[in-house]
Amino acid sequence: MLVGLIVGSLILLSAHFSEAESGPLHVIQRATATVLSPLETVANAALKPVRDLIDWFDETWEARGENEDLKEELAEVRTRLAEAETANAENEDLRGLLDLDKDELAPYGFEPVTARVITRTPSLVNATVGVNAGSADGVEVDDAVVAADGLVGRVTQVTSTSAQVQLITDPRNGVSVAVAVPDGPQGIVSATAGDPEELTLEIFSNDDEVSDDQYVVTAGWADPATELSSAYPPNIAVGAITESSSSEFDFQQVTVDPFVNFQELTHVQILTGGPERPGIDE
Amino acid sequence: MILTRWINLRLGAIVLAAVLLQVTFFSYLLIFGVSPDFVVVVVSVIGLLGGAVIGAVTGFAAGLLLDVALLETLGVSSLVLLSVGYLAGRYRESFEIDSVFAPAAVTGALALLASAGFTTLQLTLDVDTSVSGSVVTDSIVKGLLAFLLAYPMYPLIRRALRPALVLEGAPARQSTRTAPASRMRRSVAGGVR
Numbered sequence: 001m002l003v004g005l006i007v008g009s010l011i012l013l014s015a016h017f018s019e020a021e022s023g024p025l026h027v028i029q030r031a032t033a034t035v036l037s038p039l040e041t042v043a044n045a046a047l048k049p050v051r052d053l054i055d056w057f058d059e060t061w062e063a064r065g066e067n068e069d070l071k072e073e074l075a076e077v078r079t080r081l082a083e084a085e086t087a088n089a090e091n092e093d094l095r096g097l098l099d100l101d102k103d104e105l106a107p108y109g110f111e112p113v114t115a116r117v118i119t120r121t122p123s124l125v126n127a128t129v130g131v132n133a134g135s136a137d138g139v140e141v142d143d144a145v146v147a148a149d150g151l152v153g154r155v156t157q158v159t160s161t162s163a164q165v166q167l168i169t170d171p172r173n174g175v176s177v178a179v180a181v182p183d184g185p186q187g188i189v190s191a192t193a194g195d196p197e198e199l200t201l202e203i204f205s206n207d208d209e210v211s212d213d214q215y216v217v218t219a220g221w222a223d224p225a226t227e228l229s230s231a232y233p234p235n236i237a238v239g240a241i242t243e244s245s246s247s248e249f250d251f252q253q254v255t256v257d258p259f260v261n262f263q264e265l266t267h268v269q270i271l272t273g274g275p276e277r278p279g280i281d282e
Numbered sequence: 283m284i285l286t287r288w289i290n291l292r293l294g295a296i297v298l299a300a301v302l303l304q305v306t307f308f309s310y311l312l313i314f315g316v317s318p319d320f321v322v323v324v325v326s327v328i329g330l331l332g333g334a335v336i337g338a339v340t341g342f343a344a345g346l347l348l349d350v351a352l353l354e355t356l357g358v359s360s361l362v363l364l365s366v367g368y369l370a371g372r373y374r375e376s377f378e379i380d381s382v383f384a385p386a387a388v389t390g391a392l393a394l395l396a397s398a399g400f401t402t403l404q405l406t407l408d409v410d411t412s413v414s415g416s417v418v419t420d421s422i423v424k425g426l427l428a429f430l431l432a433y434p435m436y437p438l439i440r441r442a443l444r445p446a447l448v449l450e451g452a453p454a455r456q457s458t459r460t461a462p463a464s465r466m467r468r469s470v471a472g473g474v475r
Binding site for chain 2: 001002005006008009010011012013014015016017025029030032033036039040043044047050051054058118119120121122123124125126128130156157159162164171172190191192193194195263
């Protein structure tokens, strides 16, 4: 019996890992997940008050030490706000000239679908969440997912009523980003397995200097020649550089603190549709 | 453990509830930066109560359900959790459990092993990255949390499965068997008199 179960697990594992997304195991998994999804939604909603109560105790404990830090941060944010308002005014003028929709919160051309986070993996390595929106809502694999604070991740699996989102703190997920200054250097930001608090940004060049507290946004590049493009639209906030250091190699490694608090993620927006991207919308 | 249709249903309900609680509640909790592995605790306790085969089958089923619910690679959790259930069951078959400390300690140790197993399998499969040293400390914390969770869960699940437990049910059956026998002895003695 035991040998049968072990062999069964290994067969399942290798078959599921090697087959395509449209393979029979994936189809059965998605169908079963669709059945489980309403149960998860109900359980999630029913247990929310208990989670909130535990969070309240946790936050009250942490808030005692955070007050001073927040005062310093507020002063810095005020300075940034002044800069942002100037840029925003300029942006609105330009949008007016181009006749774009000013009220659209999502990047231009994308249709945002709001979803609730209903499941979360307990793994130390993989960082994924389940959301209660799926293909019936227009969600597709590789759609970018954002929250109010910035980039959350991308959709990796879809059922008709739910989807799996791979967070940017998952080490399997690499995001093309740029430092948010004019002609800022570009690189790939990724997480280290077992350390979801910090991201590592590898900048392709060692010539462009970066400094602490600079913001990092998605690069959103597309190359029609190679038919390759980033899964993420450009200019979505990712995080702030907290530790920069020069390297003797041809690239720099800097530490990025993500803006989104992934532990308190309750709602997200999935950016569906959008302009055609080579290698993505096929 | 004596498996009847009713007990199988109870086991199924316990596994389903454990998986739902894991993905919708326990995975959200961060205690010392780590989420408790509730499913590991439940599978271990069932193995400790039911033996190696029941533990392994429960672990396989719970792992499969967990991977389906999270849309993760099928088989990873099954492999780890069936090992947890089997080892817990082997412990029950080899040693006498006379206090709640032993199940809690076994569950804590198995949760530590399970965390290491999950991490190794996931890193082997599809994660090409450097690994933080905090994985080791996080696994130890998961073991400690499982140890603490096993204290309430062991008596709770034992209560739910009580009718099926051989050792728990034995005194009841013995008393029903001995009562007629003693009455017979009394009546025989009375006849002689």
